[in-house]
Amino acid sequence: MSILNIKNIHLSIEDKSILKGVSLNVNPGEVHAIMGPNGSGKSTLSYILSGKEGYELSSGNIYFDNKDLLELSANERSNQGLFLAFQYPVELPGVSSMNFLREAVNVRRKFLGKKELNHLEFVKEARRLASSMFIKDEMLKRSVNVGFSGGEKKRFEILQMMLLEPKLAILDETDSGLDVDALKIVSNGVNNYKGKDNAVIVITHYQRLLDYIVPDYVHILADGVIKKSGGPELAKIIEKNGYAGIVDAA
């Protein structure tokens, strides 16, 4: 039984065709990498899945955990266990990071029928996971993403993923702007999270991240379609030869 089943989706924005028939099936326990040149529609795919306004399909279907994903609003998708780690996390001035995390976690717990955590229980759990991401208490007191460095923002995204325990995590260019140390921390977080009941989609431009988060499948998205799918070795070929060979060959 698949977690995510994308069936032949098409999307145009302002008459420009962005996705021209993409299909993808993701089963529990799998890690899929989606690679592709800039502007190939990788981030667009993450917005479609997470339900951002303005990214409505012209045709095709998407099933998430056997539900029609397109029937659900953005927050319902999150409640159901779909998580997006943003490429550019958004600043929320005045909203303390700890409060934000707690709101989000309790909404998810409520949905799962678990009891909400009180302040102390929550802070304890948040601090434990934060320290595994090398996030200091002081940072959790600051406003969400305000004044965070590039690396801090990405680590904070992964912390949110850990706390929300999604069924499907989509990492949109999480490696961009990270140095090697931060890359390792982020990858560790993802590797510890992934298990037999959940799945990960890694969207990336570079092979580098895939040395740390090893995918089961690699898909090359270009010109609005998946040009090629394969195992981890496909990413190595891209690393060596670039996208040119694959895109031209098609």
Add this chain to the structure above:
Amino acid sequence: MVASKETISAVEQTTSKYKYGFSTKLDVEKAPKGLNEDIIKFISSKKNEPNWLLEWRLNAYYQWLKMKEPSWAKVNYPKINFQDIHYYAAPKVKKKLNSLDEVDPELLKTYEKLGIPLNEQKMLSGVAVDAVFDSVSVATTFREKLAKEGVIFCPISEAVQSHPELVKKYLGSVVPVTDNYYSALNSAVFTDGSFVFIPKNVKCPMELSTYFRINEQNTGQFERTLIIVEDAGYVSYLEGCTAPQRDENQLHAAVVELVALEDASIKYSTVQNWYPGDENGKGGIYNFVTKRGKCLGDRSKISWTQVETGSSVTWKYPSCILMGDNSVGEFYSVAITNNFQQADTGTKMIHIGKGTKSTIISKGISAGKSQNTYRGQVQIQKTAKNSRNFTQCDSLLIGDNCSAHTIPYINQNISNAKVEHEATTSKISEEQLFYCKQRGLDDETATSLIVNGFCKEVMKELPMEFAVEAQKLIGISLEGSVG
């Protein structure tokens, strides 16, 4: 025809937005509609007032007759017929109340419904409450405990009897009768309100709070509050207000006067939640209020914090007159308007003493088709050497049909003073909303979170007990403004 389930739940949803919209059935004594000398004499005799106060009221009335309604504020409303209002309404009481047990149980129930238990055992620890229902104060809690410290906290009508010298000395000393149209009207017909006196060197041991409720139809509320803090005293005072949901507009014209002597400090917080009218702009309270504090003594401090979410029209400028050297004035404001609400609010900081300092932080949030104006004046007089003011006005827009305006007036008459003004206008971005929604928060929770973040600098000034309530209120006020 039987109303369908959907209709019922839709109606419930609409009415539950303003959860204080119920009214209480009580035996009420009302003065006939209209305003004239006889009505003023009636109010005065009801309160058993001394002659000087009746004279004072009548003088205010004559002055008011000569004055014109102000029209400079950026608000629009139909002309008020001042003869179509009851100027006095009071729940009937058979005799003078000796304790809370004798208060009409209907009244106690009303306040309980509002979340304000007047029973002292049930009270939030550390908050004393004076409850004003229409024209009269119905209960004041914790009076004995306060009296031990020398603190006087009672209805102003009672203070007129028990401490006439204090009332006579300070009434109208901060807001003169003829200050403006509504202050003159209030001076003529005010019916009740709170009186606070903190003697020298006393830090008031608990928060003092007055809870105003308009209940009767076609009744104006004209309360008068007077707070005096002697040398090195301190008080934190909070007022809350609600009214039933009615189709017609009701007038609320209060006057609040604060006096701080040497080294005294007054913190005055307001959570204003008068009925704002429905989503089509029908009904709601006209909130035309004059609030002013005088820092008479050196190093005294007056701090206003307001969270304004209710009323259909708000016209309100809590101000500080900084007379004492090195005295400090502060104004922290959150004003939220939704649907057809209009708010024209801000402050005046008048610097007279040397080294006086003022801070103004104003956060205006507009949604729906509302209008939200910040209007502020900073005046540095010649005597106010080395004075400073810092003003920050931020506006947040939700949707495309509302508007925000910032109108600062700065009069600086000397060179060695520093006045700074910063203003920003922003919109809640789609990106922010989407980020929150991706984390599972619905539109309303997301908006409330973002708006509360925007107001944080002001919200942290509120006393702890009320900060949570105010946060929730912000969420409720903005319901239906996005999505």
